[in-house]
Amino acid sequence: MFTLLINSDHLKALLFSFVVGITLTTTTTWAGEKNLSGTLVVVNKRADSVSFIDLNSRKIKQTLATENGPHELAMRADGRVAVVTNYAGGNSVTVFDVSQVKAIKTIDLSRYPRPHGVMFLKDQQRVAVSSEGSDSVVIVDIKSGKIDKVIATKQKGSHMVALPESSERVYTTNMSSNTVSELDVKSGTLLRKISTPKVPEAITINKKGSELWVGSNKGGLLTVFDLKQNSVIKQWEGFNFPYRVLLTRDEQFAVVPDYKNNTLDMIDVTKKEKLHQMQFSRGTGPKGVAFHPDDRTLFMSAYKKNKVLVIDILSGKTLFELPTGDGPDGIGYSPLVLP
Template identity: 30%
Template sequence: MRTIYFLILLFCTSSMVSQNGTLIVLNKSDDTADLIDLKTKQSVATIPTGNGPHEVAVSFDGTLAVVTNYGRGEGWPGSSLTIIDIANKKAIKTVQLDYKAPHGLEFITEDQLLVTCEASKKLIQVNIETGLVEKAIDTDQETSHMVVYAPISNKAFVANIRSGSVSVIDLNTDQLEKIINTGEGAEGVALTADGTSVWITNRAEDTVNVLDVKTLETLEEFTSEKFPIRVKTTSDGKYGLISNAQSGDVKVFDAKSKKLIKTISMNVTALEKEASRLFQDFDDSPVPVGILIHPNNTFAFVANTNADIITIIDLETLEISGRLTAGKEPDGLGFSPLILN
């Protein structure tokens, strides 16, 4: 009886924990960020950002969210970052940049983060406390879109869509170390749980490359159809999730064997055709792009940019367990453990 009680308590505790925290959703067409309480599944605040917010990174302590204002329409390229105080549900600072079209970003310390600047072909390091750009390093490639940081080698890996490559930046020397041609449309990039390799999705070739973060050698290549645009790995080393914009699904791979475990259709269709939305030629695909995996590895959230819906995937059953709504054209996702009132 005591064992049964313990298992029930453990299950309930796990379920309660999995529902806690705040999901940050960027709405590209609304120029806003929604803060969604994961327990109630409701937005508790909608915060204005700059023009065309695309990606978001959350500080290590979960108190701040930094948004890249990429720009859109006549406002492209953008040149700023919006800093959001999550607990107080408001933007507290705008960092103006001399570099254009900021997009992918990742914290490397509590105050410092790396930011790709597409139109300037740069990777910059920004101190959000001082608002200063501390480093600006050439990628020497076109459309430097997303970035991931590998602590064990102190290198940054920048995916360059138009060049079909990855720029490897050595942060010890602040130099471009190597350009690796991975495949047409290199865009998504993620670090594995053990920190030893990165996955790169090549959206125009339907392939994924795995690179060693120290030797920079290509370890493996496998297929993910159609139009693999983002990738995330679970922190327990179990899964790699890839969103495929054209086929409207998320493919779940075994992180070690790289074998496809399951294809999860988003089961929603695109809304009305609008010139402002990307990938109009993908028919009725909801265009899943941004992925966020909850730190406890029980759920994943997927932004369906052309359906204005965030899909929740249960990572234990690999089934869709719910949906969230925010604003128009949701894309970048972030997580904070803070519980907002």
């Protein structure tokens, strides 16, 4: 199904990673060595739905409708609430109760169309949603169903969002302007525009808010910015469509699924070195990514296969596959086990 490509220059780093993995088995429960439990909630982009997948049985428990064109998903920290953006024609967010497997409300964002990226703020009651149609970030209170604030990015094509741990700032990749907007959540103002390589989409930021990771689709680049020094720390070439970038919670590793290359790169965050790359078969279409709490098991949606691949990032091994609906994309993990 895949080929593991190892950079010989970094073999020592990879061996070190294996040692770390062995250590984890003695101190914590390593998901790759046992049956997983919990629930994945996966957006089915082509089916206008979300699937609730039980990890123990590896079966879809339930599939629920969204509004038109769902794309991204944010899971609340306790795993009890999932929020889905309805980007292509839906112009809304749908809030799901995971424990009861039901939609509890749909919040209208028609004044702020094409909502796409979504993340929970630190208070776990509000979400930051990028509106590509209005070039803004909308802060939405999912409990009241009301819009708390609208922050203009003053750039074009504001597509994805990233938040540091404090959630005092929000960052958007602006695909048409080739920038990232840094926004102040409290004051609702644009603080600065950060120039990036062309067509930035994938984005994440470390907890401290000091390192910004951006994937650029034109030119196939992944860039790490130092936000304190206003400089570039590292840049990698060779990607085609670096669809997403995600750091482990302990910030030791980063993963980058490439939708067009059908690859997944694993990167040592501290050393800024690629550890290894998984090569998948043509027609896989790697897209959404989310980590299990063990921080080493990755759930990755395979858009063209209508599956989720469960991957051990240290060994670069696919542990097993899960079924989804049509066109899986945004994905979130919940520790809740559904009846």
